[in-house]
Amino acid sequence: MSYTFIFIGRSGAGKGTQAPLLEESLKKIDSTTEIVRMETGNIFRSFIKGDKWAQQKAKSITDAGGLQPEFLTINLWSTFFIEHFRNDPHIIIDGTPRKPFEATVLHGAFEFFERKKPIVVYLNVTRDWATEKLMARKRNDDTAEGIAKRLAWFDTEVLPTIEYYRHNPAYQFIEINGERPVSEVHEELLVRSGLKK
Amino acid sequence: MSNAYIFIGRSGSGKGTQGALLDALIRGRDGADSLIYLETGRLFREFIKADGESNRMAKAINEVGGLQPEFLTVHLWSNFFVKNFRRGVNIITDGTPRKLLETGVLDTAFSFYGFKKPYVVFLNTSVGECKKRLLARGRADDTPEDINSRLAWYETDVAPSVDFYRNNPNYNFCDVNGDQSVEDVFEDIKKQLGL
Numbered sequence: 001m002s003y004t005f006i007f008i009g010r011s012g013a014g015k016g017t018q019a020p021l022l023e024e025s026l027k028k029i030d031s032t033t034e035i036v037r038m039e040t041g042n043i044f045r046s047f048i049k050g051d052k053w054a055q056q057k058a059k060s061i062t063d064a065g066g067l068q069p070e071f072l073t074i075n076l077w078s079t080f081f082i083e084h085f086r087n088d089p090h091i092i093i094d095g096t097p098r099k100p101f102e103a104t105v106l107h108g109a110f111e112f113f114e115r116k117k118p119i120v121v122y123l124n125v126t127r128d129w130a131t132e133k134l135m136a137r138k139r140n141d142d143t144a145e146g147i148a149k150r151l152a153w154f155d156t157e158v159l160p161t162i163e164y165y166r167h168n169p170a171y172q173f174i175e176i177n178g179e180r181p182v183s184e185v186h187e188e189l190l191v192r193s194g195l196k197k
Numbered sequence: 198m199s200n201a202y203i204f205i206g207r208s209g210s211g212k213g214t215q216g217a218l219l220d221a222l223i224r225g226r227d228g229a230d231s232l233i234y235l236e237t238g239r240l241f242r243e244f245i246k247a248d249g250e251s252n253r254m255a256k257a258i259n260e261v262g263g264l265q266p267e268f269l270t271v272h273l274w275s276n277f278f279v280k281n282f283r284r285g286v287n288i289i290t291d292g293t294p295r296k297l298l299e300t301g302v303l304d305t306a307f308s309f310y311g312f313k314k315p316y317v318v319f320l321n322t323s324v325g326e327c328k329k330r331l332l333a334r335g336r337a338d339d340t341p342e343d344i345n346s347r348l349a350w351y352e353t354d355v356a357p358s359v360d361f362y363r364n365n366p367n368y369n370f371c372d373v374n375g376d377q378s379v380e381d382v383f384e385d386i387k388k389q390l391g392l
Binding site: 052053054055057069070071072074075078079081082085086101104105106108109111112113 | 249250251254266267268269271272275276278279280282283284298301302303305306308309310
């Protein structure tokens with residue numbers, strides 16, 4: 001059986017650190033099945049480099065720390081899915097979905113690709129903890145204001161999506177306290193997802 | 198100022214015919230490049246012809262008369278948007294949106310592109326009239342059985358989207374009697390669009 005993992009959590013919660021670690025562990029456990037890892041943020045950063053009208057507009061939204069429209073996020077991940085979902089790979093998703101109605105569209109995609117019981121990994125960290133992390137690692141496109149904005153829209157837009165998954169029988173929901181050393185978080189994920197017996 | 202025109206209605210209600218007439222009118226007035234025309238059905242037929250796992254899976258759904266997942270329809274029209282939208286163009290959509298979830302996603306696209314109050318042209322054509330036209334058109338997928346199932350899922354799946362638009366202050370909703378002749382329907386549309 002192929003695994004589907006969805007990492008969800010605030011910016012700075014460690015999704016981008018834990019996703020590659022999970023990929024490595026999966027590879028050790030099952031070296032024959034292909035692993036596809038999708039990082040929505042990366043796809044977006046390369047999208048906004050283009051010169052189409054939509055790309056320029058999306059760039060100005062990013063620059064202002066705003067939230068991208070769903071039709072664009074769905075456009076990007078649906079394109080990725082169609083290109084990469086062959087031969088029933090293990091799938092690791094980081095950065096999708098955000099709003100609940102995007103989660104509903106994503107659910108239709110999982111049914112279409114016959115993905116059984118995706119595992120939602122919620123890396124739970126407080127807003128203060130995330131702020132500190134993000135200020136410390138500050139990329140050049142991060143401003144204090146942009147960071148505050150992103151963390152604020154997580155509360156209004158993404159938290160309802162986490163509740164959508166929490167008691168949903170079609171998913172396995174794992175909530176992990178992310179304010180701990182990287183290796184501990186990773187270990188807990190392996191145990192609770194059943195990858196490590 | 199550019200406008201968005203959403204044609205919505207039952208299969209056989211006249212969306213394609215009336216959409217083409219409006220297309221010709223706007224291009225005739227503002228130039229050939231002033232408008233893009235989204236026909237999701239055509240994009241879909243191209244998609245299922247192509248080689249690929251997703252394409253084959255979508256084709257299989259199509260063959261048993263199933264409804265495609267929203268992510269796939271959104272994929273097709275959002276690609277069309279990204280590729281074709283330029284500053285200042287008008288758009289006609291024919292066959293999009295269908296389900297309410299898709300209507301919500303399309304709403305984010307129209308705000309993104311800065312359309313103020315898109316026009317929704319609801320071709321209100323009776324079931325009997327639609328059936329009559331579809332049978333007369335006689336396309337391969339227009340068997341009585343297929344026609345009935347398409348008209349049935351209009352009620353369950355598309356009608357909620359029409360209701361979403363009907364009293365929505367962010368849209369101009371035009372309820373057009375589609376049982377009239379082609380010419381009369383178009384006159385009615387022009388009047389309601391203020392053209």
